[in-house]
Amino acid sequence: MKKYNLTFISIVFLVLPIFLLLMGDFKERTLLKDSISILTIIAFCLMSGQLFLNRNYRKIRHDMKMSSVVKIHKFIGYSFLVVLLVHPFLIVVPRFFESGVEPIDAFMTIITTFNSLGVILGIIAWCLLLVLGITSMFRNKLKFSYKTWRVFHGILAFAFIVFAVWHVIDLGRHINFLMSVYLIAIAFFGIVLLLNTYLFNSSTRV
Amino acid sequence: MSIQSINGCIGCETCIKMCPTDVIRLDPKTKKAVIKYPADCQICHLCRMYCPVDAITISPEKSIPVIVSWG
Amino acid sequence: MTIQSGINKITRRNFLALAGGTVGMAALASMGVPASFIENNLEIDLDKIDHQENEADVLVIGGGMAGLFAAVKAHDAGAKVMLVSKGSLGSSGQTPFAKGIFAYDKDLTNVSLDEFVDQVSRSAIGTNNPVYTKQMAEHSLARVTDLREWGFFDSPLYNNSFNKPIKERNIPVMERITITHLIKENDRIAGAAGFSVDEEKVHFFNAKSVILCTGAGGFKPNGFPICDLTHDGTVMAYNIGAKVTGKEWNDGHPGQSINAASCFDGWHGMFERKPGLTSVEIHHDLGVDMNYMAYMNGNPLQMGPPGMNNQKGSTGGPYRPEEFSRKEPPGGDNKPPGREQPKEGGAPPGMGGTVVGGSSAGMSIHKSEGLVPINDKCESTIPGLYAAGDALGSYMAGAIYTQIGSSLAGSAVQGAVAAEAAAKYSKYIEFQNISKNVMNKIEEEILAPLKRDAGYSPAWVTQTLQGIMIPNFVLYIKKESMLKAALAYIEELRDHHMPMLKAADMHELRLAHETRNMILSAEMKLKASIMRTESRCSHYRLDYPDMDNENWQAWINIYKGSDETMQFEKQPFDSWPNGKRIIV
Numbered sequence: 001m002k003k004y005n006l007t008f009i010s011i012v013f014l015v016l017p018i019f020l021l022l023m024g025d026f027k028e029r030t031l032l033k034d035s036i037s038i039l040t041i042i043a044f045c046l047m048s049g050q051l052f053l054n055r056n057y058r059k060i061r062h063d064m065k066m067s068s069v070v071k072i073h074k075f076i077g078y079s080f081l082v083v084l085l086v087h088p089f090l091i092v093v094p095r096f097f098e099s100g101v102e103p104i105d106a107f108m109t110i111i112t113t114f115n116s117l118g119v120i121l122g123i124i125a126w127c128l129l130l131v132l133g134i135t136s137m138f139r140n141k142l143k144f145s146y147k148t149w150r151v152f153h154g155i156l157a158f159a160f161i162v163f164a165v166w167h168v169i170d171l172g173r174h175i176n177f178l179m180s181v182y183l184i185a186i187a188f189f190g191i192v193l194l195l196n197t198y199l200f201n202s203s204t205r206v
Numbered sequence: 207m208s209i210q211s212i213n214g215c216i217g218c219e220t221c222i223k224m225c226p227t228d229v230i231r232l233d234p235k236t237k238k239a240v241i242k243y244p245a246d247c248q249i250c251h252l253c254r255m256y257c258p259v260d261a262i263t264i265s266p267e268k269s270i271p272v273i274v275s276w277g
Numbered sequence: 278m279t280i281q282s283g284i285n286k287i288t289r290r291n292f293l294a295l296a297g298g299t300v301g302m303a304a305l306a307s308m309g310v311p312a313s314f315i316e317n318n319l320e321i322d323l324d325k326i327d328h329q330e331n332e333a334d335v336l337v338i339g340g341g342m343a344g345l346f347a348a349v350k351a352h353d354a355g356a357k358v359m360l361v362s363k364g365s366l367g368s369s370g371q372t373p374f375a376k377g378i379f380a381y382d383k384d385l386t387n388v389s390l391d392e393f394v395d396q397v398s399r400s401a402i403g404t405n406n407p408v409y410t411k412q413m414a415e416h417s418l419a420r421v422t423d424l425r426e427w428g429f430f431d432s433p434l435y436n437n438s439f440n441k442p443i444k445e446r447n448i449p450v451m452e453r454i455t456i457t458h459l460i461k462e463n464d465r466i467a468g469a470a471g472f473s474v475d476e477e478k479v480h481f482f483n484a485k486s487v488i489l490c491t492g493a494g495g496f497k498p499n500g501f502p503i504c505d506l507t508h509d510g511t512v513m514a515y516n517i518g519a520k521v522t523g524k525e526w527n528d529g530h531p532g533q534s535i536n537a538a539s540c541f542d543g544w545h546g547m548f549e550r551k552p553g554l555t556s557v558e559i560h561h562d563l564g565v566d567m568n569y570m571a572y573m574n575g576n577p578l579q580m581g582p583p584g585m586n587n588q589k590g591s592t593g594g595p596y597r598p599e600e601f602s603r604k605e606p607p608g609g610d611n612k613p614p615g616r617e618q619p620k621e622g623g624a625p626p627g628m629g630g631t632v633v634g635g636s637s638a639g640m641s642i643h644k645s646e647g648l649v650p651i652n653d654k655c656e657s658t659i660p661g662l663y664a665a666g667d668a669l670g671s672y673m674a675g676a677i678y679t680q681i682g683s684s685l686a687g688s689a690v691q692g693a694v695a696a697e698a699a700a701k702y703s704k705y706i707e708f709q710n711i712s713k714n715v716m717n718k719i720e721e722e723i724l725a726p727l728k729r730d731a732g733y734s735p736a737w738v739t740q741t742l743q744g745i746m747i748p749n750f751v752l753y754i755k756k757e758s759m760l761k762a763a764l765a766y767i768e769e770l771r772d773h774h775m776p777m778l779k780a781a782d783m784h785e786l787r788l789a790h791e792t793r794n795m796i797l798s799a800e801m802k803l804k805a806s807i808m809r810t811e812s813r814c815s816h817y818r819l820d821y822p823d824m825d826n827e828n829w830q831a832w833i834n835i836y837k838g839s840d841e842t843m844q845f846e847k848q849p850f851d852s853w854p855n856g857k858r859i860i861v
Contacts, residue, residue: 027211027263091259099255099433099549101220106258109218116217116237173214173261208538223452224436226369226505228474228784243784245736248497248504249539251548252368255434268538272499273740275635275749276571 008061009072013049017041017182024176032097036090041174043083046076048161048183051190055197074136081133085126118170125163132156154194161187208247208268214261215239221253221262229253245270316731317779323727327478328720331451333359334703335696336469336482338456338510339490340365340439341372342685343666346420346692347488347699348450349442354700361451361471361482363491363787364505366443367435370492371667372685374502374540374548376433377555379682380421381414386557390414393557393680394861400561400601401675403830403850404645404814407861408653409673412694413687414680420689421554433551454480455787456509458719459487459662460711461517466661467709469513470719474783479720483711485703486661488695489514489648490688493640493667496743496795500532500636502540502548507791508798510668514648515797520658520834520854522670523646524798524805526677526815527752529565532636534577543636555682561601562678565817568634568753569594577631595817596824638747639798642815643684644673649834651854655695658836658854661706663699665691672832676814726789732779735788739795742770746799755806756819764803770796800843805833808845 021041028034053073058066083090088110092103101109113119135142135152144152165187169180209229212221215238222230222239230253231242239261241247247268254262335351337344340362348360363369381393388396394411424430428438443450456471460481468483491510495503511521533543541548573594647670648657655663655671666688673687674680726732745766746752750759775793780786811825812818831847834854838844851859 027213033260094260099546099551100260101256101258101434102432102437105437109220109258110216113216113218119216171214171216173259223365224368226364226373226502228364228453228505228787231784246504246784246788248502249536249541250374250502251541252373252434255549256368256436264541266536266539266542268499268536270736270740272538273635273743273747274499274532274537274633275568275638275747275753276576276633 006072008063009049009053012052013045013186014042017045017179020179020182021174024174024179026174030094033094036087036093037174039083040087040090043080043087044164044168045183045186046080047084048165048186048190050077051157051161051186051194056190056193059193077136078133081129084129085133088122088126116171118167121163121167121170125160125167128156128160128163132160151198154198158191158194161190208244208249208264209241209253210263210265212239212241212261213263214259216259216261218258220256220258224252224256226250226252317727317729318781319727320782321477321727323724325477326724326727327476328481329478330481330483331359332483332708333357333449334485335359335699336361336484336487337490337696338469338487339363339370339492339666339668340367340450340452341370341490341492341666342375342688343492343668343692343695344488344490345439345443346423346689347490347663347665347696348448349423349446350693350696351488351700352446352448354697356696356700356703359449359451359482359484360443361454361456361469361480363453363455363509365436365452366450367437367439369505371503371506372492372688373435374544375685376547376550376552377682377685378417378421378424378552378689379413379555379680379686380418381557382418388557391861393559396559397674397679400559400598400679401672401677402598402813402824403675404672404677404832405675405679406650406672406859408859409644409650409671409687409691410675411861412653413673413683413690416690416693417683417686420686420693424689430552433549451480455790456482456491457513457723457790459513459517459659460715460719461659462709462711462715464660465706465709466659467711470716470723472723472783472786474787477783479723481711481716481719483708485706485708486663486699488655488692488699489657489662489664489668490666490692491664491668493643493646494794494798495637496639496746496799497739497791498636498638498640498743498747499538500540500543500633501530501640503637503640506640507794508646509791509794510664511647511801512794512797514657514659514662514664515801515835515837517659517662518837519662520649520836521647521801522649522832522834522848523641523672523676524801524835525809525833526641526645527565528637528640528642529568529634529753529815530637531567531632531634534631534633537633537636540636552685555680558681559601559679560681561597561814565753565815566595566597567632568749569817571634572749572754576633593822595812634749634753635747638743638752639795639802642674642676642678643667644669644671644687645676646670649832649848649854653694654698655691656698661699661702663695665695669695670832676816723790724786726778726780726786729777729779732777733774735778735780735785735792738770738774738778738792739788741774742767742792742795742799745770746802752802752806754817754819757807760803760807764800764807767796767799767803771800801835804843804845805835808833 057069092106095103165183217237227246229243229247230239233240334356335358337347337360348358352358394407397410427441454471454473456469458470460468466487470481472479489510492506494506494508497504515521647668648664655665745763751763778789780789810821811829812822813824830850834846834848836844
């Protein structure tokens with residue numbers, strides 16, 4: 001058994017979304033814009049994948065040690081959390097290099113469009129993600145018992161994924177039917193596994 | 207066909223207001239901008255330049271026959 | 278469904294069969310071509326159409342460069358101002374696309390103000406009003422300074438910088454309202470009326486004075502961003518008896534042959550530029566020379582600067598004063614496309630590659646067509662009615678493009694001049710009561726296209742009008758027989774189709790009124806062109822190729838006669854409408 005087996009994760013959360021992206025009828029834009037889009041999409045898919053990259057992983061796959069799973073979970077969590085947190089700003093970055101609305105004006109318009117459900121969902125998801133990140137970073141300072149922590153982290157993750165998937169389906173530039181199905185499926189199974197763990201499984205610390 | 211598609215619209219209505227020829231309107235159900243009167247698009251790109259999320263794609267072709275003075 | 282006054286009852290199915298079968302109709306519809314005479318499938322509830330009354334000392338109509346200064350300066354002069362615009366502030370008409378603004382700075386040029394005016398006058402061959410030429414140059418730097426303070430030069434998009442002074446002053450702005458009527462009571466202005474495209478609402482404006490900043494217009498041509506400009510100001514002022522002028526002159530801009538309708542591409546990225554300053558540079562540009570060459574030699578036209586007259590067989594043709602013949606490619610006034618692009622502002626270079634004609638069809642030279650001013654205060658022949666920018670026939674540049682960037686500067690300057698005059702006028706006058714009868718009649722006229730069970734779609738009538746007016750042998754290279762032939766078609770549209778324009782929603786209602794305005798403009802343009810039996814500046818007659826200084830040192834004014842017919846008169850180049858001499 002390899003220490004790390006990333007094949008499964010990469011196929012489901014990296015290759016599949018990129019495949020769906022290429023299959024979709026999306027307009028090619030500038031390299032910068034497309035790079036930002038792809039980075040954000042990958043970040044989101046991998047972040048959704050976090051629902052599996054925990055104790056649940058070992059329920060469906062048995063090719064990694066739990067410590068490796070935790071390592072990957074932390075790596076993906078911290079790095080792509082940053083991408084998702086800055087993505088509202090990344091959206092307006094290309095405006096620095098082209099003519100049109102000023103990036104700051106564009107950003108202000110985005111975050112003040114409260115008649116849009118998608119924007120509100122996005123802001124909520126963003127805040128949840130921020131809390132997820134900060135609490136993970138300062139987990140030791142929280143002095144939660146492992147069980148409390150797990151429920152706390154799980155509930156936040158659950159709330160985040162619901163708001164975020166909804167936000168993405170409502171506003172995503174690269175959303176089509178297949179992409180929506182994919183995201184809903186990931187979220188759904190992730191949540192099912194999560195609930196399963198909490199309701200029917202009383203694990204102990206690794 | 208002139209203004210072609212709007213992807214990733216957040217419903218801020220900026221393009222609707224900035225279009226000189228009233229081509230774009232808000233879909234009352236989805237609360238997103240839709241290309242309602244494409245035949246009147248003069249392909250000036252103001253909507254695209256004003257859009258805060260750069261959601262608008264425009265092609266240079268006109269959706270109705272083009273009449274010129276000589277050609 | 279009924280076709281006009283019940284001549285015969287006809288079902289939609291029968292009608293489609295008559296019109297060449299459903300397949301043909303479907304094919305047309307799939308191309309986006311509207312069928313001509315069709316049932317009006319109303320998409321709004323007529324009973325829900327609301328009505329709102331508004332009031333202001335000075336009502337500014339139009340939200341471009343002239344409207345901005347008209348509103349700001351009238352407010353600063355103490356008037357209660359309201360600005361109403363068909364589009365949005367700084368994002369409709371030609372203003373958003375004008376990237377060069379002229380500033381006469383005596384410290385930066387060795388051309389004196391008087392020399393500048395003389396040089397423009399020589400290029401314009403007498404067609405300019407030197408008072409307005411001088412006024413533009415004199416005030417241009419001050420207006421540019423205002424604009425700089427509002428951040429105008431910091432962005433290629435003008436909505437923010439235009440909103441800044443308006444918001445600072447709390448000037449009420451009503452956007453996306455199409456004004457269709459000016460209201461006159463007791464021989465002076467009393468207000469205006471129009472409708473909102475968003476709200477299904479008719480608006481009445483009670484005002485002591487009105488400043489028309491409605492821009493120029495065209496026939497919704499392909500290649501120029503003027504499809505929202507249909508001479509609305511000219512037509513509504515004409516309808517209440519104002520004199521209008523300049524209908525025989527032509528803006529002769531060509532467009533690119535590939536995707537001729539795409540003005541963004543045709544102007545090669547100019548729309549994305551930040552505005553910049555232009556300095557003294559006087560030409561005699563964009564008349565009909567290129568159109569003449571294309572007419573005589575056919576297309577593809579060798580792209581040389583118009584007026585170089587270096588093409589085989591194109592001897593003769595439009596006259597250009599020797600002093601202004603040029604060897605470099607031309608620049609428009611604020612206008613189109615070409616090769617090397619400066620980083621910001623400036624005038625656009627000449628069109629590159631193969632070109633086609635008529636990209637600005639239906640538009641005259643900036644500031645040569647519009648309301649006739651009776652003095653240097655932008656005042657029209659109707660007391661209380663002012664106009665500024667392209668809505669005013671000030672002949673600031675004459676009947677040909679002279680100083681690059683002067684259009685935008687002129688709109689700013691005239692907006693401010695008209696504002697001060699209107700604010701002063703409003704101080705000493707009372708509001709007038711607009712009677713219920715008048716309001717009902719106007720509301721009826723505004724909504725008429727919505728109330729027709731059947732009729733002609735504005736899009737189809739517009740396309741028909743374009744087919745009549747845009748070919749180069751009509752308004753570009755003119756002769757009496759063709760002008761009269763085109764006039765016969767236009768009179769048919771005026772008499773038969775205009776009264777039957779239909780609209781299914783507020784967007785189409787706007788198109789219906791725009792189409793009506795274009796038909797009346799076309800009539801004015803053809804008749805004025807027939808009347809001017811000479812060639813001068815941007816007006817070229819094959820049957821009268823020479824300048825006639827004996828009979829035609831005069832502008833043509835158009836007004837509605839007491840019998841409602843279109844009347845024409847000459848106004849000598851050196852005088853105001855009342856006969857007083859123009860003294861610089």
